[in-house]
Amino acid sequence: MAPVEATAQRIRAAALDLFLRRGFDAVTVEEVAAAAGVSHMTFFRYFPTKESVVLTDPYDPMIAAAVAAQDPGLAPLERVRRGFLAVTTQMDDTEDAEARARVRLVAGHPRLRAGVWESNQATADAIEAALVADGTSPFDARVATGACLGAVTAALLDWGMVTDDGTLLDRVRRALDHLALVPGDDGPA
């Protein structure tokens, strides 16, 4: 692992640990930095904001690509829906406890919840661009994207708030099924 990755990982681990034990607001950036053995300036070099330590997911480009790969003849909403589904299906099943802990942290904090949407923006923009490139109007693209992202994000946050043991992937699939014109039809196998 490159040294820069290692440092980022150390900071992230220290931050999550402290946030989970004492709450997001009760922990200062200074403390996180100290726990990771760096100064607060180093913290901000790796993460632009305190929130961003928690709000980081690497799925944005994958989803946009998957949407672009769907049949352009489908309705925009259906294309986006199947794009999400495609990515979800090929996720590795290591739905580790850490992911859930992170989601739980986010779900329980209004400002972090809002931050999810801020970080979703990049994903949304990419998906919209993919749709528009195939002739969908910007408006329709944004609405279809907003609906799917809204449904999936709601499902994720719900996953972080309840105590049952359903898997993340199952929840996303169930969420997207609500948006299908023909429920249960996920396109060609």
Next chain:
Amino acid sequence: MAPVEATAQRIRAAALDLFLRRGFDAVTVEEVAAAAGVSHMTFFRYFPTKESVVLTDPYDPMIAAAVAAQDPGLAPLERVRRGFLAVTTQMDDTEDAEARARVRLVAGHPRLRAGVWESNQATADAIEAALVADGTSPFDARVATGACLGAVTAALLDWGMVTDDGTLLDRVRRALDHLALVPGDDGPA
């Protein structure tokens, strides 16, 4: 007008004016307070955060009530959709330039955009409660709400980013139409 309302209104007007002219980040709370003829403490007594001056809409309770009033026999997504539609239809047509200016301000600023979702949370919670009260599972309620709110919010933000002259209400209707099982069917007239 009660004096407290008058002060809040003065602060809001001063803030919007400054934000629109110089950008949200380039204006300090202190400046807004000065422009409104109060101290920064008074500002924070009326608005909990700098963002909240911009992000205030009074439609939350109306929407939840409208959702609750829809036929419980319908699918959750359809109930939420028609609830939104009902409120939208009875909005007064004074889609003043100020509303659009505000939306434009929000649409152009990542943190404000995120703040929209934070303020949407109250609406979402109320809608979900209305659905759950009629027997919908919490998960389905959250997903349906997230999808509709996602679509409508996307439509609003889009309205704030383009330059054409469509009305706000028309946009919301078009957005919700994307989520209809039978496009164009908005339920009983």
Next chain:
DNA sequence: AGCACTGTGTTAGTTACTAACATCTCGTGG
């Protein structure tokens, strides 16, 4: 060895936001 580059620390800000307490205004009862 000398040099650049990269990662990091130090310091000193700015700004959003909070708490504690002082003051002011205004309507009411004496």
Next chain:
DNA sequence: CCACGAGATGTTAGTAACTAACACAGTGCT
């Protein structure tokens, strides 16, 4: 007419997130 109490506002002093400027150390290349 004056005292009083309550609500609205101001002052002051603080905390914490974030930024800019610059100094310093280790590592690789020549």
